[in-house]
Amino acid sequence: MASLAKELSAAAGAAFEAMGLEARFGEVRRSDKPELADFQCNGAMAAAKAAGRNPREIAGEIAGALKAHALVLSAEVAGPGFINLRVSDAALSARAEAVRGDAMAGGEKAAAPERITLDFGGPNVAKPMHVGHLRSAVIGDTLQRLFRFLGDEVVSDTHLGDWGLQMGHLISELQDEQPGLIYFDAGFTGPYPAEPPVTMDDLARLYPQASNKAKADEARNERSQKAVAEMQAGRAGFRALLTHFINVSVASLKQDYAFLNVSFDLWKGESDVDGLIPEVIARFKAKGLAVESGGAWIVPLAREGEHIPVEKNGEITYKNAMPPILLVNSRGGTGYHTTDLATILDRVEHMGPAPDRIVYVVDQRQAQHFVQVFRAAAKLGLMPEDRLEHIGFGTVNGADGKPFKTREGGVLRLADLNSMALEEAFRKIDAAGKLPEDMSAEERADVAHKVAVAALRFSDLMNTRITNYVFDLDRFTSFEGKTGPYLLYAAVRVKSVLRKAAEAGHEPGAVAVTEDAERALVLQLDGFGAALLGAREKRMPHILCEHLYSLAQAFSAFYGALPIASDPDDAKRASRLALADAVRHQLETGLDLLGITVPERM
RNA sequence: GACUCCGUAGCUCAGCUGGAUAGAGCGCUCGCCUUCUAAGCGAGUGGUCGCAGGUUCAAAUCCUGCCGGGGUCACCA
Numbered sequence: 001m002a003s004l005a006k007e008l009s010a011a012a013g014a015a016f017e018a019m020g021l022e023a024r025f026g027e028v029r030r031s032d033k034p035e036l037a038d039f040q041c042n043g044a045m046a047a048a049k050a051a052g053r054n055p056r057e058i059a060g061e062i063a064g065a066l067k068a069h070a071l072v073l074s075a076e077v078a079g080p081g082f083i084n085l086r087v088s089d090a091a092l093s094a095r096a097e098a099v100r101g102d103a104m105a106g107g108e109k110a111a112a113p114e115r116i117t118l119d120f121g122g123p124n125v126a127k128p129m130h131v132g133h134l135r136s137a138v139i140g141d142t143l144q145r146l147f148r149f150l151g152d153e154v155v156s157d158t159h160l161g162d163w164g165l166q167m168g169h170l171i172s173e174l175q176d177e178q179p180g181l182i183y184f185d186a187g188f189t190g191p192y193p194a195e196p197p198v199t200m201d202d203l204a205r206l207y208p209q210a211s212n213k214a215k216a217d218e219a220r221n222e223r224s225q226k227a228v229a230e231m232q233a234g235r236a237g238f239r240a241l242l243t244h245f246i247n248v249s250v251a252s253l254k255q256d257y258a259f260l261n262v263s264f265d266l267w268k269g270e271s272d273v274d275g276l277i278p279e280v281i282a283r284f285k286a287k288g289l290a291v292e293s294g295g296a297w298i299v300p301l302a303r304e305g306e307h308i309p310v311e312k313n314g315e316i317t318y319k320n321a322m323p324p325i326l327l328v329n330s331r332g333g334t335g336y337h338t339t340d341l342a343t344i345l346d347r348v349e350h351m352g353p354a355p356d357r358i359v360y361v362v363d364q365r366q367a368q369h370f371v372q373v374f375r376a377a378a379k380l381g382l383m384p385e386d387r388l389e390h391i392g393f394g395t396v397n398g399a400d401g402k403p404f405k406t407r408e409g410g411v412l413r414l415a416d417l418n419s420m421a422l423e424e425a426f427r428k429i430d431a432a433g434k435l436p437e438d439m440s441a442e443e444r445a446d447v448a449h450k451v452a453v454a455a456l457r458f459s460d461l462m463n464t465r466i467t468n469y470v471f472d473l474d475r476f477t478s479f480e481g482k483t484g485p486y487l488l489y490a491a492v493r494v495k496s497v498l499r500k501a502a503e504a505g506h507e508p509g510a511v512a513v514t515e516d517a518e519r520a521l522v523l524q525l526d527g528f529g530a531a532l533l534g535a536r537e538k539r540m541p542h543i544l545c546e547h548l549y550s551l552a553q554a555f556s557a558f559y560g561a562l563p564i565a566s567d568p569d570d571a572k573r574a575s576r577l578a579l580a581d582a583v584r585h586q587l588e589t590g591l592d593l594l595g596i597t598v599p600e601r602m
Numbered sequence: 603g604a605c606u607c608c609g610u611a612g613c614u615c616a617g618c619u620g621g622a623u624a625g626a627g628c629g630c631u632c633g634c635c636u637u638c639u640a641a642g643c644g645a646g647u648g649g650u651c652g653c654a655g656g657u658u659c660a661a662a663u664c665c666u667g668c669c670g671g672g673g674u675c676a677c678c679a
Binding site: 032033036040042045046048049055078079080081082122124161163164165166168169211214221224225270293294295296298321322323324325326328329330331333335336337339364365366367368369372392394395397428429431432434451462463464466467468469470472475478479480481482483485486488489490492493496497500501542546549550553556557559560561563564565566567580601602 | 604606607608615616620621623626627634637638639641642643644659660672674675677678679
């Protein structure tokens with residue numbers, strides 16, 4: 001059974017068509033005014049304008065047709081031409097039962113599923129993840145889960161940053177500290193030691209150290225540039241170091257991601273497409289798309305009207321235009337434009353069936369970079385621009401309103417954020433004092449972890465992803481109001497009611513909706529499918545967050561207003577238990593899509 | 603300078619493919635635990651939707667222009 005909103009939309013659409021008007025006017029949605037209606041259709045007014053007719057007259061005819069529909073209790077015209085619909089208790093009851101028994105908890109598959117390569121995470125090998133990496137991880141992972149649930153075929157790839165200047169910084173800084181290491185002996189032919197010469201802490205220390213020096217000292221920066229160029233050119237010792245750095249980093253990254261329930265199918269990185277870079281460059285040159293400029297090779301991308309070259313002191317800058325990409329720099333090295341293009345080539349031509357779409361979940365500040373890469377990829381014929389998609393998100397700012405810096409040091413590590421959230425969860429759990437005395441230390445730790453993850457993921461996902469937000473520890477770990485822990489609490493309470501009822505021998509039965517709180521609850525359940533599809537279409541997880549939060553609220557109101565397991569009437573008790581079970585099913589399903597797991601007790 | 607995102611309640615934010623009296627959370631004020639988990643529920647408080655024009659029967663929503671803030675603009679990614 002489709003959602004009530006969908007059934008009603010189809011019926012209203014058919015009624016519009018019968019009048020010679022477009023079916024799209026029949027869109028029915030939840031009413032803004034629950035005291036007046038369950039659902040409303042506003043299409044008559046738009047249709048009247050298109051057809052040059054009286055809106056109330058059209059609304060009256062549509063309402064007349066809808067009255068005959070099996071789900072509809074009443075259909076009335078209000079104001080300038082709103083159609084207010086009430087559905088029958090029987091329709092709501094049937095809908096609740098359908099949600100309860102549905103594998104998708106009332107959701108429905110996407111109409112046109114796609115094969116999607118999802119690129120998110122993007123951690124750098126040189127440095128531990130910081131708070132800014134939270135967003136890509138959490139938004140990307142949620143989209144991954146959502147896409148799969150709705151029928152898309154997803155391959156996720158973390159796309160490690162392991163090929164750029166940061167590797168040069170790391171290599172040269174290590175050489176300064178330990179010049180005797182075998183990796184720096186150009187005459188050595190191998191094999192190199194299997195044990196890594198550094199730990200994650202070493203890497204975390206070496207990188208900012210080198211970066212700061214390079215900023216202050218051009219000669220120091222030049223050495224990093226040289227080191228990276230040599231590494232890219234294939235110097236064996238440097239490649240061996242690269243492999244060590246990657247392995248050390250990945251082990252650490254996996255821990256941070258695992259804490260947040262974030263996973264990837266692939267852990268490929270920029271260095272994996274190293275071998276494809278010459279081919280990318282050759283293809284651009286062969287097609288005449290690359291031009292030489294100041295010793296470097298660039299690919300101009302500006303379109304008609306965009307390209308405004310301005311010459312100043314003998315140098316040409318491209319003011320007010322889409323800048324070209326730097327294919328090969330003047331040292332013969334390549335930057336992230338080129339590796340990104342090589343990665344597209346890899347994904348399209350070397351990894352099985354080509355994806356329908358490649359989606360990048362990366363900071364909004366890189367929007368222009370992606371426009372450039374996408375244009376270049378399209379020019380090369382790798383993939384049309386409209387199949388490449390950048391899902392940007394706002395920065396996580398500090399209290400000063402500025403984004404957390406990543407290269408000056410002093411940033412909050414993601415691992416530390418995770419620990420802080422976990423500590424806070426423990427503290428709040430102890431303060432609430434609700435966990436049963438008999439609960440083992442292991443289970444308590446598990447509950448605290450689930451609460452911490454719910455707090456972190458939900459507080460990040462509930463924001464519209466495009467806007468910046470201020471990092472506020474209280475907000476991340478708040479256990480009151482519109483938060484992940486509130487949702488967990490609501491879900492745990494449903495489970496608790498159901499468990500206790502089962503222990504008393506009471507099972508869910510046939511649903512018979514009668515009370516307002518029950519009607520409101522089922523109407524909320526009915527909106528799940530639309531929320532899922534909306535979240536997928538717009539790539540906006542907060543739409544799903546809003547739905548689940550409203551569902552938890554509707555359940556809490558229902559719980560407060562009516563007895564469930566404690567109702568003495570057998571039929572009412574069975575019906576309300578079934579309603580509670582439908583809520584549990586949809587809440588758990590939806591929270592799982594957000595990467596949030598509900599414990600049995602808390 | 604160009605492009606881009608944002609500007610809605612004291613604070614943090616939804617709503618933006620135009621529709622009825624603009625919604626949440628936090629805060630603040632009341633009320634509710636001898637009954638299923640009060641990390642809860644109910645009621646109240648609180649808004650020139652940045653400003654000015656325009657389109658429309660109807661604008662927070664669409665268009666134009668301003669103002670304010672963030673971001674980006676080839677050899678770091």
